[in-house]
Amino acid sequence: MNKLSLIDLLSLVIRRDLVLAMRRRADVLTTLIFFVIVVSLFPLGVGPEMDMLRKMAPGVVWVAALLASMLSLGRMFSADYLDGTLEQMMLVPQSLSVLVLAKILAHWMVSGLPLVIMAPVLGLQFDMPTQALWVLIAALLLGTPILSMIGAVGAALTLGLRGGGALVSLLVLPLCIPVLIFGAGAVEAVVSGTSVGSHLSLLGALLLIALVFTPWVTALALRISME
Amino acid sequence: MLEVSNLACSRGDHLLFSDLNFSLSAGELLQVQGANGSGKTSLLRTLCGFMMPVAGEIRWRGQNIRELGDAFYAEMIYLGHLNAIKDELNALENLRISAGLAGCKVDDKQVIAALRRMGLRGRETLPVKVLSQGQRRRVALARLLLSNASLWILDEPLTALDVGAVELMQELIGKHLVSNGMVIYTTHQPLEVVGVATRWLALS
Numbered sequence: 085m086n087k088l089s090l091i092d093l094l095s096l097v098i099r100r101d102l103v104l105a106m107r108r109r110a111d112v113l114t115t116l117i118f119f120v121i122v123v124s125l126f127p128l129g130v131g132p133e134m135d136m137l138r139k140m141a142p143g144v145v146w147v148a149a150l151l152a153s154m155l156s157l158g159r160m161f162s163a164d165y166l167d168g169t170l171e172q173m174m175l176v177p178q179s180l181s182v183l184v185l186a187k188i189l190a191h192w193m194v195s196g197l198p199l200v201i202m203a204p205v206l207g208l209q210f211d212m213p214t215q216a217l218w219v220l221i222a223a224l225l226l227g228t229p230i231l232s233m234i235g236a237v238g239a240a241l242t243l244g245l246r247g248g249g250a251l252v253s254l255l256v257l258p259l260c261i262p263v264l265i266f267g268a269g270a271v272e273a274v275v276s277g278t279s280v281g282s283h284l285s286l287l288g289a290l291l292l293i294a295l296v297f298t299p300w301v302t303a304l305a306l307r308i309s310m311e
Numbered sequence: 312m313l314e315v316s317n318l319a320c321s322r323g324d325h326l327l328f329s330d331l332n333f334s335l336s337a338g339e340l341l342q343v344q345g346a347n348g349s350g351k352t353s354l355l356r357t358l359c360g361f362m363m364p365v366a367g368e369i370r371w372r373g374q375n376i377r378e379l380g381d382a383f384y385a386e387m388i389y390l391g392h393l394n395a396i397k398d399e400l401n402a403l404e405n406l407r408i409s410a411g412l413a414g415c416k417v418d419d420k421q422v423i424a425a426l427r428r429m430g431l432r433g434r435e436t437l438p439v440k441v442l443s444q445g446q447r448r449r450v451a452l453a454r455l456l457l458s459n460a461s462l463w464i465l466d467e468p469l470t471a472l473d474v475g476a477v478e479l480m481q482e483l484i485g486k487h488l489v490s491n492g493m494v495i496y497t498t499h500q501p502l503e504v505v506g507v508a509t510r511w512l513a514l515s
Contacts, residue, residue, distance in 0.1 A: 175388075175413075
């Protein structure tokens with residue numbers, strides 16, 4: 085019987101989505117440039133007061149990352165839905181949850197990872213100390229995959245709806261509040277000299293919970309959306 | 312092999328059909344007929360498990376397809392209204408991925424042979440977005456050549472195809488039936504497969 089191993093399925097779907105993203109580079113760049121612009125607007129708008137900028141930096145970077153990740157959610161399933169590829173994916177003789185996990189991972193590599201890489205450069209605009217920059221990177225590395233995973237559930241639920249783009253933000257943003265609190269909290273903790281570990285462990289725990297549940301929930305939501 | 316009993320389907324509140332019974336065994340060809348909106352596509356999508364039937368049961372080798380799940384999907388191939396090919400990729404990449412997802416181990420030689428058979432010689436590495444509608448349909452149909460599924464579910468396979476491609480499809484379906492395959496399809500064009508009596512299923 086034809087059956088792919090789970091690892092083959094994961095790597096096949098991730099490679100496919102990465103190739104597609106590379107052929108549509110404009111989409112990837114939009115998210116990144118949006119992130120850079122939003123973060124850069126704050127020093128311009130608030131004024132060049134170093135103390136204030138340093139204090140608000142973690143929050144600003146995290147909120148901008150949250151908004152930038154909303155921007156790319158619409159694309160996660162809609163292109164595959166419109167050209168019929170998603171139908172074929174449901175007929176793959178293998179777990180749909182694993183396939184969804186592969187799509188989420190590919191989405192994160194394309195829209196989350198560039199933000200993580202860009203964040204320290206933007207942090208310098210806010211005069212963040214080096215130690216805080218490292219914590220910011222660690223927190224974003226743990227947090228942005230959670231945003232992609234929660235976003236996937238929202239994207240699957242709103243698939244094929246008119247005005248789904250705005251609706252998905254309304255659904256997903258409130259669910260991302262814990263990530264925002266612990267992510268920004270970790271950076272604030274290192275600045276104020278308290279323990280970073282607790283914030284990062286909580287983010288790690290959220291990541292594990294999301295990793296277990298969101299692919300499965302997304303797969304269920306996709307099946308409902310396809311009816 | 313495939314048995315459908317007392318099947319009823321609805322779209323929203325509208326009941327499309329009810330008490331539908333038929334069965335299909337190896338080497339049989341079934342054409343689903345009916346006016347626009349009579350539920351042909353819904354029937355095929357229900358057979359694929361995308362839609363939940365309102366009532367009735369679909370069995371494959373004696374077992375409900377809902378319970379079979381992956382084991383059923385490994386033995387069937389579905390071609391819908393949409394071609395399920397990516398504009399950004401070329402025909403070769405598209406087929407390699409779709410065959411890969413279906414679990415078929417194919418090498419580039421087989422894929423190229425399938426594309427040539429479908430009359431796409433010289434178009435293998437062009438991005439699909441520069442191909443015409445009919446050529447895209449041919450790329451989608453080339454999946455049939457690479458699959459070893461025994462049940463083919465084809466929704467309007469002949470749309471946008473020219474006379475030559477229609478003849479080729481008839482030949483492919485004929486070959487598949489001879490090797491004990493099963494085909495269910497919908498079409499508004501006449502499709503004559505040599506040596507096989509087509510069975511009709513009319514939806515009203």
